[in-house]
Each structure stands twice: as structure tokens, then as C-alpha cells.
Amino acid sequence: MRESKQLLFFYFKDLLFSSIWVKIINMTIENLKNEALNKLDKVLNLEGLAIIEKEYLGKKGKIRELSSSMKGLSSEERKDLGVQLNELSNLLEEKILFKKKNFKLSEIRKKEEGDFLDITVPGKKIERGHIHPLSSTKKELEDIFALMGFSVIEGPEVEDEWHNFDALNFPLNHPAREMQDTFFIKQKERESLSQKEKFVLRTHTSNIQTRYMENHEPPIKIVAPGRVFRCEATDDRHEVCFYQIEGLYVDKNVSVANLKAVLERFLQEYFRDSKVKIRLRPSYFPFVEPGFEVDMSCLVCGQKGCSVCSGEGWLEILGGGMVHPNVFKNCGLNPKEVTGFAFGVSVDRLAMMKSRVDNIRWFHSGDLRFLKQF
Amino acid sequence: MIISYKFLSTFFKEKLPKVEDLMDKITLHAFEVEDPKEYKDDFTFEVKVTPDRGGDALSHFGIARECAAILNLDLNNFKYDLLxxxxxxxxxxxxxxxxxxxxxxxxxxxxxxxxxxxxxxxxxxxxxxxxxxxxxxxxxxxxxxxxxxxxxxxxxxxxxxxxxxxxxxxxxxxxxxxxxxxxxxxxxxxxxxxxxxxxxxxxxxxxxxxxxxxxxxxxxxxxxxxxxxxxxxxxxxxxxxxxxxxxxxxxxxxxxxxxxxxxxxxxxxxxxxxxxxxxxxxxxxxxNKKEKPRKISLDLHYVDRFLGIEVPLKEVKRILRNLGFEILKEEKNLLQLLIPTFRKDITIEENLVEEIGRIYGYEKIKPVLPLSDERIMRNEDVDFINQLELTFKELCFTEVYNYPFLGEEYKNAFNLSKLIEVQNPITVDSEYLVPSLIPNLIKNLKLNLRFEKNIKIYEIGNVFKKNGSFSERRVVSGVVSSGDYLELKGCLEELFKTFNINNIEYISNSKESFLSQKKSAIIKVNKKEIGVIGYLSGYVLESLDLNIDPVLFEIDFESLRGEILKDANFVHISNHPIATRDISVIVPDMVFVQEVIDVIKSSESKLIKQIDLLDTYINSQLKTLTFRIYLQSSKKGLENKEINEIQDKIINKLTQNPEWEIKK
The missing domain is CATH 3.50.40.10 (Phenylalanyl-trna Synthetase, Chain B, domain 3)
Incomplete structure (x- = not known):
């Protein structure tokens, strides 16, 4: 076949109209294409594929050969046919590449059939450190309040009685003073000292509030986190020392409605649940008037009543109220000019609720079996 | 105080709500109520009267007066026939x-x-x-x-x-x-x-x-x-x-x-x-001294502003009357009130606002987020604590919280003095405030050694001391059970690097303390003392019956924070090749490695990139220290000739000390 074409070429090239010649080459290209595709369809492995590749696309392959047979044609005709040849060559290259990839893949698959990894073997024990759950909770709370514009302020743990009690409107010998069992610091002739010279371990972080108000002008918007102390018998829910975060907001027109909004928003953020509701119940703390016990809707049962909320649908979660005018006076602010709210919540309690810790004493146990769970 | 439902009912003509509803109402408007009990023809419950209300509410009549206001009911007039x-x-x-x-x-x-x-x-x-x-x-x-x-x-x-x-x-x-x-x-x-x-x-x-x-x-x-x-x-x-x-x-x-x-x-x-x-x-x-009832004037605008809700005037008046307050005068937004002698707790206007608010119902107040434009300040201490916690976590330390108390046993074992004493400690082993976090960390160590061997714990907390007055300062302390000084020191070095704290020195510690005198150091930054690192004294180990020799540190929080360089300066990274030279020097075994390193540094500090201690070999009171010295220029590749010159210079410096010798 090849010889015959060449013969045709030699004997008739000058005689025939080049258009006929072009037609013949056209047909040849078409034949080549069918022939090659046919072979590619039937090829079974990489070696076979290599032979086909060489036969058509190689340096001495059929496409090159045909291309060089076009020398006698006009440049326009050559260009036309060239494009066709190029297309054919691209098509074959693409097909061959695709076949090659498939053959390789199935070859590798075959090899991999024997592979085995026991994916169920336990991972290596990697050592890492742990942050105390109260630290993380405290930070989370500080962050939430920062989002609402509260700055974080700290204060001393050994505090004088003035800043821990008197400034906060706890009258001497008043039953309210006994509401918080206090650790007293041993001092010589304690009774003869003034209230600012007698020291206790702070029973709340309200001492930070009194200290801050003494030195700052409203608007005041702070949270006071820290360790507090109560001299009482411990049990699952009571500790000798625990952490509190208290808030204070003082400005020209602060209202109970503001307190409600801030506390509700805070609990919604902390528990990541926009459905959290709060309710205020009347209560008494000397430093606020009115004073509230704040309940939050029970998230465990959705207020249907469960063992966590003892069937009430509500959980007592924090205490708060409107700052008592006497507290303002004691701290050098004019109660005629400002109002404010204050609140306090136990960090331990919030951490317990979130991690379902059943005993508050774990936090100060120093037991790594507990701490390494966080 | 226990209240009987039936007893309470005798104060009213009208029927009281069901007991559960009544308890709810009292809880939401007056006092916490708990512990309900059912009897054949009665119920009881406990009312937790707040301390400010003990004067008027610790009776069935007192609670009835509250209920009258909450439920808007009339109280029976009681008159006692007496002959x-x-x-x-x-x-x-x-x-x-x-x-x-x-x-x-x-x-x-x-x-x-x-x-x-x-x-x-x-x-x-x-x-x-x-x-x-x-x-x-x-x-x-x-x-x-x-x-x-x-x-x-x-x-x-x-x-x-x-x-x-x-x-x-x-x-x-x-x-x-x-x-x-x-x-x-x-x-x-x-x-x-x-x-x-x-x-x-x-x-x-x-x-x-x-x-x-x-x-x-x-x-x-x-x-x-x-x-x-x-x-x-x-x-x-x-x-x-x-x-x-x-x-x-x-x-x-x-x-x-x-x-x-x-x-x-x-x-x-x-x-x-x-x-x-x-x-x-x-x-x-x-x-002798008959008390006169007090008068207080109440600004109704103030009530509304304070509560954040408008309470209708009719309701205000109704509530006050039900609670026993007499309205003497009413002018514009001012009410002049006579406070009955049984309400000793009502002394200021805000007390009356509370009365109105709670009876009207706090649930009626709609939450309103306050708008304010004050500046939020970053708390640098709190920030630093958070950073420290993250760093310690990376260094595989677990954070513990301890009570700030210790007792006689630890006081004696650690030989502590000038302690602040608690007048009413809760237990005998908690009568003092801690002057250091170490004793309680050692206590933690003892507890946890029962469960695991390799313990790395730390605490950030206050320590207390009596120096005339009471002082309180924050420290960062940690203990490592392995007793590997180099491990702990390595951790601290990483910590210092994290906060860009440079110029650190470890100075022999000769102070009398619970630390070993020969096996502990004072840590200085920029020549300022910031803390200690090392082992416990043998006396502590023996007193506490510790059969391991932990290594520990305690650093003053404020001092440490004070040395942080706010912004780390980027150090140019040179692409020129690094040359290394190993030098072994034989010195008496009590010589500190730092002394040798200082001498090496003093010879050609500019091109010395890093000095690593490769090996230490101790043999009959002599130790051989092998260092690898890394040399690099930021401008060009170093030629062999230059490198050799530097090496000679270093050797020359080292051998100026007659007791030191270069191992060939």
C-alpha cells in the first residue's frame, strides 16, 4: 500500500491536479486515524502501547512520513493538511497518555493489593501540658465580658475590713456580716485596730470594686475575677476557696433593665445558647438595693423540670443588684449623680456546669487524673 | 421559718391560691420558699426571710402582709376580745x-x-x-x-x-x-x-x-x-x-x-x-423612747428610670398601701410617704424602689443592653498569665491550683518564717498563708507519684509574707519529678525565648532557704534577680520522706513581666555557609561551663553564631568539654584561613587560664 502510494506520487505528481493529490492525502489521514484508534482500542498493556506510540508518533512514524510527502504542495495546501495532521497527532497523544495512566494505575493497584495497615492500633501517647479548667473558664468569662465592654481588673487577696466589708455597707455587728464566713488574719490586739488595719482573706472580689471606685470616675465598666475565701465546712458544692467573677457598671442612668440584658447576654454567650432566659428574684445583699438572686432557664431539660433543676425549670446561678447609695458614698461617688449595677458569679460553678464536674473539690485537689482531662 | 398554709389563710377572707402557686408567688416577689410538706388538711413550707426583713416578716402575719401586696388581697382586721x-x-x-x-x-x-x-x-x-x-x-x-x-x-x-x-x-x-x-x-x-x-x-x-x-x-x-x-x-x-x-x-x-x-x-x-x-x-x-415613724419622699420618675420600666401610678400607690405605707402627700411626681415602724429596713428612696419593683414584678422589665462609650483597657497581668499558661502547656506542664495555706509540718520541713497566720483556720494543717508555692507543689507531687512517674506541674499564684506589714505578690512556680536539671532549665529557656527575655544569668545561690545551697541557682535577667531554680535541701527531702529528688523553680511574676521585650527584633538570616569547628577543653570539674563559654564568646563574638556543648566527660576531677562552634558572616562566605584564625584566637584565650588545657 505504502509503495503503491509512493509510485503514484512519483509518476503522476506533475500530471495530476494538485487538488486530487490533496484529496488522496486527506483520505490517507482519515485512514491513519481509524487504523490507529482501532489499534489503541485493542492494546492490552504498556509494551503494546509503546509500540503503537512509536509506529505513529515516533521520529520515523507514519505521521512524520506523511508530513514529509507534502513537500510538493502549495504552501496553502500544506498549511491546511498540516493542521489536520497536527490534530491527529494531538488526538493520538492524548489517547495514548490516557491509556498509559490507566495501565499504570491498574499495575500499582495490583501491587498494593497485598498492603495492610492496622488502622485500629491505638495512637502513640503524645505528652502535652494542661491548663487548669478554672483558668480556661475564667479566661472565657473575661473574653465574653470584654466583648460587652468590661475591662478586667484585679485586686489583693489579703484585704482590710474596710474594703471587704465596711465600704460595701456591711454594718458592724449586723447579721449580714455573718452571711459570709470569714477567715481573719491573726494580728496583735486586733480589736484596737481601725477597719483599714484589720485584715481578712477577701470573702468576695467586691473589694476590687470598692478600690476601683475610689480611684476612678464613672463611667465605670469592669469585671473583677479572682480567688475568694470562705471559712466553712466543705462539701460537694462548697469550698474553702473558690473563684468569682464580679461585674460593676456605673454611669448616669444605669437601670435594672440594663442589668437584665447584660446578664442574659452573658449567659447566652457562655452556654452558647440564645434561648437562655433569666429571671430575677428579690434577695438581700448589703451592697446592693434592690438585690437579686438570678435564675437561668434549665438547659438540661428545656424547663420541663429535671433532676438538675429539681423539677423547677430554673437554676440559681448568680447574685446581683443595683449598687447601694451608701457604697457610692463610701467610695467617694455621689449617689445623686450616678446609678449602677453589680453582680457576682462563681467561676467554679460555671465550670462545673459546663464540664459536668460533680464535686467542686476536684479543682483544688492537685490530682493529675482530674487535671489531665482538660 | 415554717409557714402553715392553713394558718396563713386565717388572715384573709378570700381564698388563697393553690399552695404551689402561692409558693411561686412568694419566691418571685418576696422570699425564697422551699421544702413543701403535705399534711392531712394542710401544707407547710419554709420561707427564707432575708436578714434585712427579720424585723417584720418572721411571722405568719408578716408573710400574710407580703401576700396581701403580691396578690392584691385585703387583710382581715384582727381584734382580740379580752375581758x-x-x-x-x-x-x-x-x-x-x-x-x-x-x-x-x-x-x-x-x-x-x-x-x-x-x-x-x-x-x-x-x-x-x-x-x-x-x-x-x-x-x-x-x-x-x-x-x-x-x-x-x-x-x-x-x-x-x-x-x-x-x-x-x-x-x-x-x-x-x-x-x-x-x-x-x-x-x-x-x-x-x-x-x-x-x-x-x-x-x-x-x-x-x-x-x-x-x-x-x-x-x-x-x-x-x-x-x-x-x-x-x-x-x-x-x-x-x-x-x-x-x-x-x-x-x-x-x-x-x-x-x-x-x-x-x-x-x-x-x-x-x-x-x-x-x-x-x-x-x-x-x-422610754417611743419611736416616730420615718418620712421619705419618692420621685416617681426616679422609680421608672431606676427600674427601666414605667410603673403605672395606680399600681405604685396600690403596692405601697398594701405593704402598709401611708401616702401623706402627692405632688406632681413626688409621693410623701410615712414608713410604718415595723419596716425598719426602709430608710432611703431606693428601698421603696425595691418594694415597688419586686411586687410589680421584675419579670415585667424588658432587658435593654446599655450603650456606652468607655474605653476597654487591656489588663497586662491577666494577658501575661494567659500567655504563660499556653507556654507551659506547650512545655508539657500541667497547671495545678492549690489552697494558699500550709500547716506546721510543712512550715518546719521548709524552714519557713515571717508567715502570715490565719486566726480561724479550717483545719490544723492550714494555719499559715504560703510564702512560696513550692511546698504545696511538693505535696501535689507526693500525691500524684502514686499514679504516675513523670510529673511536670506548675502554679501561678500569690505568696504572702509578713514584713512589718503584710505583703502579697504573684509568683510562677513549677516542679519536675524527673530531677533532670537540664530538662527544667531547657523549659525555662524556651519560656524566656517565647517572651523575648534576654540576658539571663544563673548565679550560684548561697542564700539560706529550703533549696540546696550547692545545687541551686539564682536566675537573673539584665542583672536583676527574678527567681530561683534547683533542688531541695536534703533537710526538706528527709523531713518529708521524699524518695525522689525533684528539681523546681520559682519566679517573681512582676519581675518577669517587667523584662519582656514588647516586640521581638527580626534577626537577619544569612544565606552564607556556616562553618563549624569543634574544640575540646580540659578544665577542673568544679568549673562552670558558662565560664568557658564566656571566654569563647569574648574572643570573636561577631562571627560566632552559636556555641553548642557536644559532650562532657569527667575523669578524676577533670572534665573534658567538647564544644561545637558555628561561625557565619552576614556579608560573605568565610575562607578557611579566616576560620582557622578565629579558632586559634579562641584556643589562645582559653589557654590563658593556666588550669585549662586544649585537648588536641
Whole structure:
């Protein structure tokens, strides 16, 4: 076949109209294409594929050969046919590449059939450190309040009685003073000292509030986190020392409605649940008037009543109220000019609720079996 | 205080809501209510009256007054029918003298022809439900009226009073002995108020009755006492003698002096009803300083602004009236109010705002987020703590929290002094405040060694010391059980790097402390002491029976924070090749490696990129230290000639010390 074409070429090239010649080459290209595709369809492995590749696309392959047979044609005709040849060559290259990839893949698959990894073997024990759950909770709370514009302020743990009690409107010998069992610091002739010279371990972080108000002008918007102390018998829910975060907001027109909004928003953020509701119940703390016990809707049962909320649908979660005018006076602010709210919540309690810790004493146990769970 | 639903209902004509609803209402508008109990034809529940309201609310009547306001119901007018024997004036039979201001009012009646016997069932039952056991009809009647009206009462056997039948209220004598009704001997002192006849103390005022004038089956005539005492004084006395009764509990809260006569009439009529006793005409009443009711004006705008809700004027007035406040005048937005004497807790306008707010209902207040434009300040201390916690976590340390207390055992083992002492420690091993976090960390170590071997723990907390005044400072401390000094030091070095703290030195520690003198160091940054690192002294190890030798550190928080370089300066990274040279030097074994490193650095510091200690070999009081020195220029590749020159220079410097020798 090849010889015959060449013969045709030699004997008739000058005689025939080049258009006929072009037609013949056209047909040849078409034949080549069918022939090659046919072979590619039937090829079974990489070696076979290599032979086909060489036969058509190689340096001495059929496409090159045909291309060089076009020398006698006009440049326009050559260009036309060239494009066709190029297309054919691209098509074959693409097909061959695709076949090659498939053959390789199935070859590798075959090899991999024997592979085995026991994916169920336990991972290596990697050592890492742990942050105390109260630290993380405290930070989370500080962050939430920062989002609402509260700055974080700290204060001393050994505090004088003035800043821990008197400034906060706890009258001497008043039953309210006994509401918080206090650790007293041993001092010589304690009774003869003034209230600012007698020291206790702070029973709340309200001492930070009194200290801050003494030195700052409203608007005041702070949270006071820290360790507090109560001299009482411990049990699952009571500790000798625990952490509190208290808030204070003082400005020209602060209202109970503001307190409600801030506390509700805070609990919604902390528990990541926009459905959290709060309710205020009347209560008494000397430093606020009115004073509230704040309940939050029970998230465990959705207020249907469960063992966590003892069937009430509500959980007592924090205490708060409107700052008592006497507290303002004691701290050098004019109660005629400002109002404010204050609140306090136990960090331990919030951490317990979130991690379902059943005993508050774990936090100060120093037991790594507990701490390494966080 | 236990409240009986049925008892409470007697104050109202109308029916009260179901008990659960009533409890809810009281909880939301007045006091916490708990512990409901069901009886055959009654319910009881406990009302937790807040300390500010003890003066008016510690009775069924007090709670009824609250319910009247909450439920908008009318209270029954109670009037007690009492038949006095007009022929006998009580003043001829009894006189009273108050000799101490602690007694605000003393009212008494005398009854004759009393028959002391068992109480009727209804009375016994009522008392029992409210947690009081029945004694006899007279005593029970006094207790009943206390539960009803909140006025503690006492009954004396008239005939057991000394001759002149004179009652005197004055302080006890120091060391005076007193036998209570429950046969308990109490030693009194001059701060304790007593009710006496001319011979003996009869009652510890407001707290507990005495044996001498006890009512018994033979009693025919009685004195009924309704008195009023200053709360603080009763509270002090009660604490002193460690006796707290239903009576003292009420007096502690300063009850209304106007109540004595009402209660006295009530109890007299009740005893008369039960026993047919004769009531002598009149009341013996010593009331020196009659209290005048207080007046407060209330700005209605302020109420609305303060609560953040508009309360209708009609509601405001209704609430105030229901609670017993009298509206004297009403002008524009101002109400002039008369505060009844039983509401001693109402002294300022804000108290009235609370009354209106709670009865109207806090649930009606819609939350409003405040708008404000104050600047939020970053707290650098808190920030640094958070960063430290993250760093320690990366260094595989676990954070612990300890009580800041320690006891005698650890104080002695660690040889601690100048400690702050707690006056009322909760346990014997917690009488001092910690001057260092190390002792409790060692305690943690001992606990955890039972469960694991390789322990790395730290704490950030305050330590306390008495230096004339009380000082409190924050420290960061940690303990590593492996006892690997280099591991701990490596951790600290990473920590310092994290915060860009440079210029660190470790200086021999010669101070007397719980640390080993030879095996610990003072850490200095920029020549300032910031903390210590090292091992415990042998004395501590032995005292605590520790069979490992942990290594530890304690760093002052403020000092550490003070040395942080805010912004790390980027160091140019050179792409020129690094040349290394190893040098081994033999030195006496007590020479610190740092000394050798300092000498190497001093020779050609600019091109020395890094000095690593590759190996230490100790042999008969000599140690061979092998260093790898990394040389690099930021400008060009170093030529062999240059490198050799530097090496020679280093060797030259090292050998200037006659005791040091280069190993060839």
C-alpha cells in the first residue's frame, strides 16, 4: 500500500491536479486515524502501547512520513493538511497518555493489593501540658465580658475590713456580716485596730470594686475575677476557696433593665445558647438595693423540670443588684449623680456546669487524673 | 421559718391560691420558699426571710402582709376580745424598771386563776407543724402568738417572783451563774442583759428563760412579758453564750416596739379562752423612747428610670398601701410617704424602689443592653498569665491550683518564717498563708507519684509574707519529678525565648532557704534577680520522706513581666555557609561551663553564631568539654584561613587560664 502510494506520487505528481493529490492525502489521514484508534482500542498493556506510540508518533512514524510527502504542495495546501495532521497527532497523544495512566494505575493497584495497615492500633501517647479548667473558664468569662465592654481588673487577696466589708455597707455587728464566713488574719490586739488595719482573706472580689471606685470616675465598666475565701465546712458544692467573677457598671442612668440584658447576654454567650432566659428574684445583699438572686432557664431539660433543676425549670446561678447609695458614698461617688449595677458569679460553678464536674473539690485537689482531662 | 398554709389563710377572707402557686408567688416577689410538706388538711413550707426583713416578716402575719401586696388581697382586721377584771389594777401587783438602753420597751400583763395543763389538740398540732414542741397550754400560747405575730413572749410564775414583785432589766454581773429552763448552766457577764427580780436573774433577755420562775402544774398566776430589745446586743449575747432560740433569732433583727401590746393582748385573750383565767386591768408598760415613724419622699420618675420600666401610678400607690405605707402627700411626681415602724429596713428612696419593683414584678422589665462609650483597657497581668499558661502547656506542664495555706509540718520541713497566720483556720494543717508555692507543689507531687512517674506541674499564684506589714505578690512556680536539671532549665529557656527575655544569668545561690545551697541557682535577667531554680535541701527531702529528688523553680511574676521585650527584633538570616569547628577543653570539674563559654564568646563574638556543648566527660576531677562552634558572616562566605584564625584566637584565650588545657 505504502509503495503503491509512493509510485503514484512519483509518476503522476506533475500530471495530476494538485487538488486530487490533496484529496488522496486527506483520505490517507482519515485512514491513519481509524487504523490507529482501532489499534489503541485493542492494546492490552504498556509494551503494546509503546509500540503503537512509536509506529505513529515516533521520529520515523507514519505521521512524520506523511508530513514529509507534502513537500510538493502549495504552501496553502500544506498549511491546511498540516493542521489536520497536527490534530491527529494531538488526538493520538492524548489517547495514548490516557491509556498509559490507566495501565499504570491498574499495575500499582495490583501491587498494593497485598498492603495492610492496622488502622485500629491505638495512637502513640503524645505528652502535652494542661491548663487548669478554672483558668480556661475564667479566661472565657473575661473574653465574653470584654466583648460587652468590661475591662478586667484585679485586686489583693489579703484585704482590710474596710474594703471587704465596711465600704460595701456591711454594718458592724449586723447579721449580714455573718452571711459570709470569714477567715481573719491573726494580728496583735486586733480589736484596737481601725477597719483599714484589720485584715481578712477577701470573702468576695467586691473589694476590687470598692478600690476601683475610689480611684476612678464613672463611667465605670469592669469585671473583677479572682480567688475568694470562705471559712466553712466543705462539701460537694462548697469550698474553702473558690473563684468569682464580679461585674460593676456605673454611669448616669444605669437601670435594672440594663442589668437584665447584660446578664442574659452573658449567659447566652457562655452556654452558647440564645434561648437562655433569666429571671430575677428579690434577695438581700448589703451592697446592693434592690438585690437579686438570678435564675437561668434549665438547659438540661428545656424547663420541663429535671433532676438538675429539681423539677423547677430554673437554676440559681448568680447574685446581683443595683449598687447601694451608701457604697457610692463610701467610695467617694455621689449617689445623686450616678446609678449602677453589680453582680457576682462563681467561676467554679460555671465550670462545673459546663464540664459536668460533680464535686467542686476536684479543682483544688492537685490530682493529675482530674487535671489531665482538660 | 415554717409557714402553715392553713394558718396563713386565717388572715384573709378570700381564698388563697393553690399552695404551689402561692409558693411561686412568694419566691418571685418576696422570699425564697422551699421544702413543701403535705399534711392531712394542710401544707407547710419554709420561707427564707432575708436578714434585712427579720424585723417584720418572721411571722405568719408578716408573710400574710407580703401576700396581701403580691396578690392584691385585703387583710382581715384582727381584734382580740379580752375581758379585763376592772377591779384589779395590774400596777398594784407588778412594777417594772428598765436600767439599760438595750431594752427598748417592756410590756407585761398579769393573769390569775390560770390552769396549767396540756394544750388542746389544735394548738399542739399547729405548733408541731411549725417545728415547736408542745410544753403546756400557757407556754404553747406564747409560742403560738410568736409564730402568729412575730413577737417573742415569756410567761413567769407570778408567785415565784421575789417579794416586791418588781421586775428589773439590767446587765448581769460578771461570772453570775444562771440555770436555763432546759437545765443548762450558763455563766453570764456584764455585757449580757437580764430580766431580774430583786434577787435573781430570771431570764437572759430575749434569749432564754430561767428555772426560777418556770411555769408548772401548780402555777396559778402568771406574768406575761412582751418586750423589745436592741438587735445587735441580743446577737452578741447569743453568740457569747452560744444559745440561739426562736426568740433571740427574732430580736436580733430589731422588731417593732409597737408590737408588744398587740401581742400581749392576743396571748392574754388566748389563755383566757383556754383556761378561763382572769386578766388584771391594764398593762405595765415601760417604753422610754417611743419611736416616730420615718418620712421619705419618692420621685416617681426616679422609680421608672431606676427600674427601666414605667410603673403605672395606680399600681405604685396600690403596692405601697398594701405593704402598709401611708401616702401623706402627692405632688406632681413626688409621693410623701410615712414608713410604718415595723419596716425598719426602709430608710432611703431606693428601698421603696425595691418594694415597688419586686411586687410589680421584675419579670415585667424588658432587658435593654446599655450603650456606652468607655474605653476597654487591656489588663497586662491577666494577658501575661494567659500567655504563660499556653507556654507551659506547650512545655508539657500541667497547671495545678492549690489552697494558699500550709500547716506546721510543712512550715518546719521548709524552714519557713515571717508567715502570715490565719486566726480561724479550717483545719490544723492550714494555719499559715504560703510564702512560696513550692511546698504545696511538693505535696501535689507526693500525691500524684502514686499514679504516675513523670510529673511536670506548675502554679501561678500569690505568696504572702509578713514584713512589718503584710505583703502579697504573684509568683510562677513549677516542679519536675524527673530531677533532670537540664530538662527544667531547657523549659525555662524556651519560656524566656517565647517572651523575648534576654540576658539571663544563673548565679550560684548561697542564700539560706529550703533549696540546696550547692545545687541551686539564682536566675537573673539584665542583672536583676527574678527567681530561683534547683533542688531541695536534703533537710526538706528527709523531713518529708521524699524518695525522689525533684528539681523546681520559682519566679517573681512582676519581675518577669517587667523584662519582656514588647516586640521581638527580626534577626537577619544569612544565606552564607556556616562553618563549624569543634574544640575540646580540659578544665577542673568544679568549673562552670558558662565560664568557658564566656571566654569563647569574648574572643570573636561577631562571627560566632552559636556555641553548642557536644559532650562532657569527667575523669578524676577533670572534665573534658567538647564544644561545637558555628561561625557565619552576614556579608560573605568565610575562607578557611579566616576560620582557622578565629579558632586559634579562641584556643589562645582559653589557654590563658593556666588550669585549662586544649585537648588536641
Amino acid at each position: 379585763e377584771d376592772k377591779t384589779q389594777d395590774v400596777n398594784n401587783f407588778l412594777s417594772v424598771e428598765i436600767k439599760n438602753d438595750g431594752c427598748i420597751r417592756y410590756s407585761a400583763r398579769v393573769l390569775t386563776g390560770v390552769q396549767v395543763k396540756e394544750s388542746p389538740e389544735w394548738l399542739k398540732e399547729k405548733l408541731n407543724k411549725c417545728g415547736i414542741s408542745s410544753i403546756n397550754n400557757v407556754v404553747d400560747a406564747t409560742n403560738y402568738v410568736m409564730l402568729e405575730l412575730g413577737q417573742p413572749l415569756h410567761a413567769y410564775d407570778y408567785e415565784k417572783l421575789s417579794e416586791n414583785k418588781k421586775i428589773i432589766i439590767e446587765k448581769a454581773k460578771k461570772g453570775e451563774k444562771f440555770i436555763t429552763l432546759s437545765n443548762q448552766e450558763v455563766v453570764l457577764d456584764e455585757n449580757i442583759l437580764t430580766i431580774r427580780d430583786e434577787k435573781d436573774a430570771l431570764v437572759i433577755a430575749g434569749i432564754k428563760g430561767g428555772k426560777k420562775t418556770e411555769i408548772d402544774e401548780t402555777t396559778k398566776a402568771i406574768v406575761l412579758e412582751a418586750a423589745n430589745f436592741e438587735g445587735a446586743m441580743i446577737s452578741k449575747a447569743s453568740k457569747k453564750i452560744k444559745i440561739r432560740t426562736d426568740s433571740s433569732f427574732r430580736f436580733e433583727h430589731n422588731i417593732d416596739p409597737e408590737l408588744t401590746v398587740v401581742a400581749l393582748d392576743r396571748v392574754a385573750s388566748l389563755i383566757q379562752e383556754m383556761t378561763g383565767a382572769k386578766i388584771l386591768k391594764g398593762i405595765v408598760d415601760a417604753y
